[in-house]
Amino acid sequence: MNICRHCFSCDSSRVRCTVCVHSVFVCVQSCHATKPNMLNVHLVPHTHDDVGWLKTVxxxxxxxxxxIQHAGVQYILDSVVDQLLKNPDRRFIYVETAFFYRWWKQQSSSMQQAVKQLVNEGRLEFVNGGWCMSDEATTHYSAVIDQMTIGLRFLNETFGPCGRPRVAWHIDPFGHAREHASMFAQMGFDGFFFGRLDYxxxxxxxxxxxxxxxxxxxxSLTPPVADLFTGILPNGYNPPEGxxxxxxxxxxxxxxxPDLEDYNVDDVVARFLLIANSQSLVYKTNHIIMTMGSDFQYENANLWYKNLDKLIHYVNAQQTNGSRVNVLYSTPxxxxxxxxxxxxxxxxxxxxxxPYADDAHDxxxxxxxxxxxxxxxxxxSNSNLQTCNQLEVLGGPTSRKGPFxxxxxxxxxxAMAVAQHHDAVSGTEKQHVxxxxxxxxxxxxxxxxxxxxxxLAALxxxxxxxxxxxxxxxxxxxLTESSKKFSVNVYNPLARPVTWPIRLPVNGTAYSVSDAKGKPVDCxxxxxxxxxxxxxxxxxxxxxxLVFQVQAPPLGYSTYTVSLIQGGPPPASAQPRxxxxxxxxxxxxxxxxxxxLLSGLSNLETxxxxxxxxNFYWYNASDGNNAGSRxxxxxxxxxxxxxxxxxISRTAKTQTILTSVVQEVRQxxxxxxxxxxxxxxDSRAxxxxWTVGPLPIDDSLGKEVITRLDTSIKTSGYFYTDSNGREMLQRKKDFRPTWNLKQSEPIAGNYYPINSRAYIKDDVDQLxxxxxxxxGGGSIQNGSLEIMLHRRLLYDDFRGVGEPLNETSHIFPEGLVVRGRLLLTLDPPQTAADTHRPLAEETVLQPLLTFIDGDLKPNTQLEFSGLLAPLPPAVHLLTLSQWDEDSVLLRLxxxxxxxESKVNSEPVTVNLQKLFSTLEVLGVAELNLSANQWKDEMKRFDWTPEKEKPLLKTYEDPATWEVTLRPMEIRTFLLKVNLR
Structure with a gap:
């Protein structure tokens, strides 16, 4: 059965939908011919346009x-399109959809038609295609998928199949995550190119x-599902020198x-041939790639193209003299x-x-x-966005236009998509950005x-x-500081029930709390x-x-009523011991x-x-005057x-609060x-x-503050970190799996990104x-795990940002104060994932609290779940968002x-028709991960590795409405729905 992407009708064909009469344009084969017996040099004109860095978006x-920086993206696109229209041989690639979307909306219909023609003919090629080029170390996979989806959807709806990127392009991020490669493969990309890797x-x-x-x-995924051909570009993303x-x-x-004294064609050709032949010595085929462009270039595209036209002409002219180099305009x-x-x-x-280093101490x-x-x-913000997306679906059209x-x-x-940029959540932008x-x-x-x-009003x-x-x-x-009676609505964005601690600022000394059924809650x-x-x-x-614990149903809310007790008992006191x-x-x-200080941790169940x-420590940040490096x-x-x-201190002053709801030691x-x-x-964690700041700098020393956990666990130099919040990777001190490391920075060279969790373990214990x-963090000593919490620096590191990382604000002019949480669990290694996976999930997607002052009206629905039943523990509802008027996007x-788990590492089957309480599922079609292609139409290049691993066990296809999820599998569906 074929389903039209545009009207979601099943009455369609591969060429034209008979319902909405949408025709599918067939893209023209656009690659220039290469020569099999020559070294083919693929020139790729491009611009790298940061979605914020030294300047705002x-x-x-x-x-x-x-x-600050000479850069104007609108002029780049104006100029490039003009030059492409003048010469059909020319090519250009564009990456950042956030910018292109803006430019496109400002163009006339005739210009839009001309650009569509360039795209259809492959002369303008989109690569990557996300809203931005995301960072790979500090982003969470759910936010990356979202930002790719929003960018690729725009390209898909604007240009159709010809605008669909085939190549992932991360030329600037500062190190590369395995989970990103896995996601790109599942998004249908044939390959991935980047510019930075350790020297x-x-x-x-x-x-x-x-x-x-x-x-x-x-x-975990059966090859080649997460296999991705990956190429490392020769000059980062810059053109060859000169x-x-x-x-x-x-x-x-x-x-x-030739009549001019400064004629230089012979010199240019000779230098280019030398560079091309040298580059060919370190690549495997008779094809090499050269990036012709850089940061915010092509604002005057005529400069580039006029010279590239000449370069191609004069270098290829040498073939008549026996040259074996063939130069062509190309794309990734x-x-x-x-x-x-x-x-x-x-x-x-x-x-x-x-980690990525560009030199021995860098x-x-x-x-x-x-x-x-x-x-x-x-x-x-990511958590809030997922709640917003879910409630837009569950609340129906009223959510978009209702009483408020x-x-x-x-x-x-x-906004979230922009925040994934590699100079956004990474923290490597100027302060005003x-x-x-x-x-x-x-x-x-x-x-x-x-x-x-x-x-919530509708529900x-x-x-x-x-x-x-x-x-x-x-x-x-x-509200809670002043009100004598109020209600708390606790919305849970997870597809399983959660128990969650609530702490509300109050000025009373005693309160009563009741749940949605009117039962009293210990507080x-x-x-x-x-x-x-x-x-x-x-x-x-x-x-x-006011402290109490709440329970919220899956993909739903529960309402708690709080009332002040006049003349109640005094609050629990903090004992200075x-x-x-x-x-x-x-x-x-x-x-x-x-x-x-902490001295031990025990799991009473096991x-x-x-x-x-x-304890807490700080590294003295180098000011550039160290021996051997500036x-x-x-x-x-x-x-x-x-x-x-x-x-920072070998002892901690303490206060203790011991109650039936919570026990605290304030240090x-x-x-x-x-x-x-x-x-x-009721917590297993x-x-x-921690609260750190303002970091003192009156001693003229930059500070990098860590907390370190020292344990009796015998780690032998190994520890484990997550990749973008998903799969766990093994790390080893002073070691790289694919090359022999010469360690020159024993601390910084052993730091890795920790996106949501890290652990150390031996055969018995896992912390x-x-x-x-x-x-960032690492395991510098056996049995130890350290995590960096805060940084305040007095010098720029000469990587372009041009100012020290010395954060202040109008509230904290003397330096920023940061507060955060670490959650610790102790389990046997064999069952630890059963604890830390859902715990990390709860930390990423936290309940949203909303408050209403006074009494609630009678007949108010105090509890609601968007699911007919909780999903199994192994299954996470990753995405539920409105796609168009009568369809929603679902990722499981x-x-x-x-x-990881004897219990939860097994395949799980879910029935899509029996999933939602408020939605009737009328139709379903499966998409690729980025939702820009039907899953059954996604074709990728097959590649042959030198050392093939045996395939994992495969399973039978599920029934029509039932979908089976295997370990680490994400499945994306477009559901046609009615509100029940």
């Missing part, structure tokens, strides 16, 4: 503030002719009038096609490309943690709040004003800590916090009574026990001037470092809530740390690797 597009790795690959390889990007012809370049143009997909035709075997890679591992507040805000006005999710989607990213996220959330309020039958408290992490919520009031009083800077005035132990029914945590000490620490680069960090290490060790009654944002994923 808007400033880059319009060409504003050129005193030692590059030298090895050049020697072995392994700069083009086959990346096997999953140990061949840059942009208006900001200084290389001489080709002067081809044309180049990849020739490599595929070569029918060779390719080296196989199964790890990733982290490890780009600082940005794993740079701008930790922005990294956290991005992660919260017009709401939309698109503004938030685009970081502020702009945050402003966009805040604006997007304002639009989503209207949608969420409309949807609950209550149109009262909903209050959102976005600063609960610092105990600020004006208590504790005093707000002095640290929190200081951090909120008079933005709130609550003296206490050093504790020896806190525990609940799952965990026991011990402390050293002399130092106030009867495991480890020694565990935790490289300082900066936004990108982490370079401590010593391998031994400074301990104070210094005026700028504190922590709460917290254990809730120990919470470490897992779940993070609430992307951070198996969230366990094939080896």
């Amino acid at each position: 808007d400033q880059y597009y319009y060409g504003d503030r050129n005193n 030692q790795d590059r030298a090895h690959r050049m020697m072995e002719k392994e700069q083009e390889l086959l990346w096997r990007a999953s140990d 061949f840059c012809w942009d208006q900001l370049c200084s290389d001489p143009p080709i002067r081809d009038d 997909s044309c180049y990849l096609q020739e490599l595929h035709r070569a029918n060779l075997t390719w080296s196989l890679k199964t790890d990733d490309f982290f 490890f780009w591992t600082g940005y794993f943690t740079s701008r930790p507040a922005l990294k956290r805000y991005e992660r919260i 006005g017009k709401g939309d999710s698109q503004t938030m989607k685009k 970081a502020n702009d990213y945050a402003r966009r996220l805040a604006n997007g959330w304002q639009h989503c709040k209207v949608l969420v309020s409309n949807s 609950s039958g209550l149109s009262a004003e909903r209050i959102y408290c976005d600063n609960l992490n610092i105990s600020v919520c004006p 208590l009031v504790v005093p707000v800590s002095e640290v929190t009083h200081g951090v909120r800077r008079r933005r709130g005035f609550a003296v206490n916090e 050093g504790p020896t132990m806190i525990q609940n029914k799952f965990l026991q945590v011990t402390f050293d009574p002399d130092t106030g 009867k495991q026990s480890i020694k565990l000490t935790q 490289q300082p620490s900066g936004a990108y680069i982490f370079r401590p001037n010593s391998s031994t960090p400074f301990i 104070w290490f210094a005026p700028w470092v504190s922590q709460v060790v917290r254990l809730y009654a 120990l919470e470490l809530e 897992t740390v779940v993070t609430d944002r992307s951070q 994923e198996h969230q366990f690797q094939s080896w």
Whole structure:
């Protein structure tokens, strides 16, 4: 059965839908002919347009503030299209859909038609095609999939199959994640090209002719599902030296009038032939690629094309004199096609490309943690966006236009998409640009709040004003601080029920809490800590916090009613004494009574026990005056001037609160470092809530603050980190799996990105740390795991940003304060994933709280679930979002690797018709991961690895409405639905 992408009708054909009469244009074969017995040099004209970096997105597009950087994307696209129309031989590739979308909307219909013709003829080729070129170290896979989907959908709907990118293109990110390669493969890309890899790795690959390889990007998905051909570009993404012809370049143009004294064609041709032949020595075929362009180039495309036309003409003219070099305009997909035709075997890679260093003391591992507040805000925004998307579907059309006005999710989607850029969530932008990213996220959330309020009003039958408290992490919520009675709506975006702790700022001393069924909930009031009083800077005035635990149904909400008890008992008091132990029914945590520090952790269910000490340290950031290198620490680069960090304090001042709901040990290490060790009654995880900042710099020393967990676990130098929040990868100190490392930075050279969790283990014990944002970390000593929390630096690291990473704000002019959480679990290695997978999932997608003041109206629906039943533990509902008026996009994923769990690493079957409580599923069609191609029509090149691994077990196709998910599989569906 064929289903039309445009009208979602099943009455269609491959050529023309008989319902909406949409015809499918057949793309013209556009690659220039190559010569089999020659060295074919593929020239790829391109521009690299950062979606924010030194200037904001808007400033880059319009060409504003050129005193910072001369760049204007709208003029680039104007100029390139003009030059392509003048000569059909020319080619150009474009990457960043966020910019192209803007430009396209401003064009006349005649210009749009001309551009469509260029695309149909392959003269303008889109590569990558996401809203931006995402970072690979600090992004979460769910946000990456979303930003790729929004960009590729626009290209698909605007240009059809001819606009569908065939090549992933990440020429600028600072290291490359295995999960990105896996996602790109599942999005249907034939290949992946990038520009940056470790200088030692590059030298090895050049020697072995392994700069083009086959990346096997999953140990769970059956090959070749996650296999991706990967090419490393020869000059990063710049042209060969001496061949840059942009208006900001200084290389001489080709002067081809023989009557002129400065005629230089012979010199240009000779230099080019030398470069081409040298490059061919380190690649495997008789085809090589050269990137002809760079950052924001082609604003005057005539400069580039006039010289490239001449270069091609004069170099190829040498073939009559015996030259074996053939130069042509090309694109990445044309180049990849020739490599595929070569029918060779390719080296196989199964790890990733982290960490990245461009010289012996220049490890780009600082940005794993740079701008930790922005990294956290991005992660919260992702959670809010998923809730917004879900409630837009579950609430129906009323969610977009209801009692609270017009709401939309698109503004938030685009803001989140921009935030995935490799100079956004990475923290490597100028301060005013970081502020702009945050402003966009805040604006997007304002639009989503209207949608969420409309949807909850429709589902609950209550149109009262909903209050959102976005600063609960610092105990600020004006409603709960002043109200004597209010309700809390807890929306759970996960497809399984969750139990979640709630902490609300209040000024009363006693409250009663009842659930949606009217049953009382155990609650208590504790005093707000002095640290929190200081951090909120008079933005709130609550003296206490009301603490209780809530339960919320899958993809739904539950409502809790809170009432002040007049003349109630006093709040629980904080005892100024050093504790020896806190525990609940799952965990026991011990402390050293002399130092106030953690000393041990036990799992009471499994009867495991480890020694565990935790403290805070700081590395003195290099100022560039170290022996052997002038490289300082900066936004990108982490370079401590010593391998031994400074301990902040060997003891902690403590306060203890012991109650039936929560037990807390409040630790104070210094005026700028504190922590709460917290254990809730029903939690299998120990919470470490850290508060760090303002980092003192009155000693003129930049500081990189870490927390270190030292344990009795025997790790033998191994530890494990996640890849973009999904599959876990093994790491080993001072080791790289595919090349012999000469370690020159014993700390920075052993740091890796931790996107959602990391762990250390031996045969008996596994300690897992779940993070609430992307951070950098490593295992420098056996049995130890350290995580960098905050950075404040006094020097730029000479990688282009041009300012030190020294964050302040109007609230914290003396330096930024950052607060976050680490969650610790202790389990046997064989079952640890059963705990840390759902815990990480809960941390990424947290319940959304909304508040209503006073009494609720009778007949208000206090509880709701969008699912008929919870999904199995192995299955995660990754995406539920409105696609068009009567269809929704659904992604289901198996969230366990094939080896992780005896219980949860098995295939799981889900019935799509029996999934939703408010939606009747009328039709279903499966798409690829990025939702820009039907799954059964997705054809990719087959590649042959040098060392083939045996295929994993395969399974039978499911029945019509039942879909089976295998370990680490994500399946994407377009559902035609009716509201029930």
